[in-house]
Amino acid sequence: MNSKIILSLFVIGLLPIIFNNSYAQITSGGFGQSPFERDFGDVKFLDAYFGTINEKIEVEAGDSNVPFTVVFANVGTQDITGIRGQLSLPFGFSASDGPGAVIHADSDSNSLAGENFHLTFFVNIDNNAQIQQYPGTVKVDYSRLRESGVRTAFANFDFKVTGDGVINVKAQEPFLTSLRSNHVVIEIANDGTAPLSGVDITATNTQTELASTSSSTTNIENVVILESSWDIGNIPPKTVKYLTATVYVPQSLKGDTLRIPLLISYYNTHGDLHQISKIVDFYIKGLIDLRIFNVDVIELSGNQMVIGEIINEGNEDGLFGFVSIESKGDSNIKSSTQFIDEIETDAPVPFNIPIEFDGEPQYGEHDITITVRYKDSTRDEIFLNHDATITVKAPSNEDENSTDPTMIIIPIILVLGAAFYIIRRRKKATIEAN
Structure with a gap:
C-alpha cells in the first residue's frame, strides 16, 4: 500500500516536468533559470530601436504611427515558425491603434536556424515624452518545426527617444x-x-x-x-x-x-x-562703382560755386542721386544739396553747388566732405564720401554796384562822332549849294 502511494506521488511530481518539456515554455528571456544556462531552442534578443529593419530613424515627442523594430536571432538548431510579438512600453507610449490597445507586431512567418528575424511594431509617442532612454519588454511566441506546442520568450531592453535633427x-x-x-x-x-x-x-x-x-x-x-x-x-x-x-x-x-x-x-x-x-x-x-574728381571752385554770375564730376565705372546706373557738401574742421560753409538724378555708366555727371557761409564769410582754404547719395537696383541707399580742400577767394575791392566808366564814355564818344559826321555833311551840302 505504501509503495502505491509513493509511486502515485512520484508520478504526480513528474507531470510538470513532462509537460514543461513538451511545450518548452521559456519565461526567462531565452536563458532558462540562469543566465549561464543556454537552451538552444530559444531566440536571442539583439537590438531594439525606432525605425525599420533597413533604417533607424530619429523620433521626437508627438510623433505617431512610428515603426519600432526589435531584432532577434534564432540561435537554435531548428527552424521556427508562427512568430508573434507583443510589446510593452512605459507610460507615454501607446499602440498606433489608440490608447489601451495591445501593441502587436507585423512579423516574419518563420525564421531559419541560425538566422536573424525581426518584429516591427507601430507606436504613438506622447507630446510630453522626454528625449531620454526608456525601458521596454517584448514577448515572442513561436513554434519549432516538427514540434507541437508554443514556446514563449521574453526580453527586457532599453530604447531611446532620440529627438530629430533638422x-x-x-x-x-x-x-x-x-x-x-x-x-x-x-x-x-x-x-x-x-x-x-x-x-x-x-x-x-x-x-x-x-x-x-x-x-x-x-x-x-x-x-x-x-x-x-x-x-x-x-x-x-x-x-x-x-x-x-x-x-x-x-x-x-x-x-x-x-x-x-x-x-x-x-x-x-x-x-x-x-x-x-x-x-x-x-x-x-549690377556694380555701381563711383569716383569723384575735378573738384574746384569757380565764380559764376558773381557767386562762387563748388564744382566737380562723378564717373560711374560699374555696369549699372545709380538711381535718385544727390550730391551734398558739408564743412569740416574750422570751415563755416553751410551744408547744401543738389539733385543729379541718374548716375549713368557712359559719361561723367557734373555737379555745381553754390557756396554759402554760416555767419561772416571766411576766405581761403576750406576742408569739406562731398557726399554722393544714391540707390541701387534693389533700392538700397548707398553713400560715397569724398574729402577735399577748396579755396574760396575774396571778392574784388571795387564797388560791385558802381557803374563802369567805360560804359558811359563809349556811348558819349559814339554820340559825338555821329554829331560831328552830321555837321560836316551839312556844311558840305551848303558849300555845294552855293
Whole structure:
C-alpha cells in the first residue's frame, strides 16, 4: 500500500516536468533559470530601436504611427515558425491603434536556424515624452518545426527617444555684386531636437565637378568659388554654425539668381551617416562703382560755386542721386544739396553747388566732405564720401554796384562822332549849294 502511494506521488511530481518539456515554455528571456544556462531552442534578443529593419530613424515627442523594430536571432538548431510579438512600453507610449490597445507586431512567418528575424511594431509617442532612454519588454511566441506546442520568450531592453535633427541653410546677405569678389556667409542651422555630428558640407556642380558630369542643374559653373568644402563639426539642437566663401560673379549674371547646391553629410544620433542636399540662392546685382574728381571752385554770375564730376565705372546706373557738401574742421560753409538724378555708366555727371557761409564769410582754404547719395537696383541707399580742400577767394575791392566808366564814355564818344559826321555833311551840302 505504501509503495502505491509513493509511486502515485512520484508520478504526480513528474507531470510538470513532462509537460514543461513538451511545450518548452521559456519565461526567462531565452536563458532558462540562469543566465549561464543556454537552451538552444530559444531566440536571442539583439537590438531594439525606432525605425525599420533597413533604417533607424530619429523620433521626437508627438510623433505617431512610428515603426519600432526589435531584432532577434534564432540561435537554435531548428527552424521556427508562427512568430508573434507583443510589446510593452512605459507610460507615454501607446499602440498606433489608440490608447489601451495591445501593441502587436507585423512579423516574419518563420525564421531559419541560425538566422536573424525581426518584429516591427507601430507606436504613438506622447507630446510630453522626454528625449531620454526608456525601458521596454517584448514577448515572442513561436513554434519549432516538427514540434507541437508554443514556446514563449521574453526580453527586457532599453530604447531611446532620440529627438530629430533638422537642417536649414540660408545666406546672411542674399545679394551678390557682379564684376567683383564677394565675401559670402552661409548659416547652417539645426532647428531640430537632436544633435548632428561630423557635419561636412561640399558645394556641388562646380567647375571641377563638371569635368565628370554631362550637365549642370544650376548656373554655379559660371562663377568662381575659392572654397568648395567645409568641415563644420557638431551642431547641437537649436544652434547655428557658419561657413564662409569667396565668390566671383561675372558680368553676364547681372540680374539673375545664382543657385549654389550644397551636399551636407552628417551622423545622426544612431551613428548612421546621412546625406542631404540643400540650395542657397543669391540675387546678382549690377556694380555701381563711383569716383569723384575735378573738384574746384569757380565764380559764376558773381557767386562762387563748388564744382566737380562723378564717373560711374560699374555696369549699372545709380538711381535718385544727390550730391551734398558739408564743412569740416574750422570751415563755416553751410551744408547744401543738389539733385543729379541718374548716375549713368557712359559719361561723367557734373555737379555745381553754390557756396554759402554760416555767419561772416571766411576766405581761403576750406576742408569739406562731398557726399554722393544714391540707390541701387534693389533700392538700397548707398553713400560715397569724398574729402577735399577748396579755396574760396575774396571778392574784388571795387564797388560791385558802381557803374563802369567805360560804359558811359563809349556811348558819349559814339554820340559825338555821329554829331560831328552830321555837321560836316551839312556844311558840305551848303558849300555845294552855293
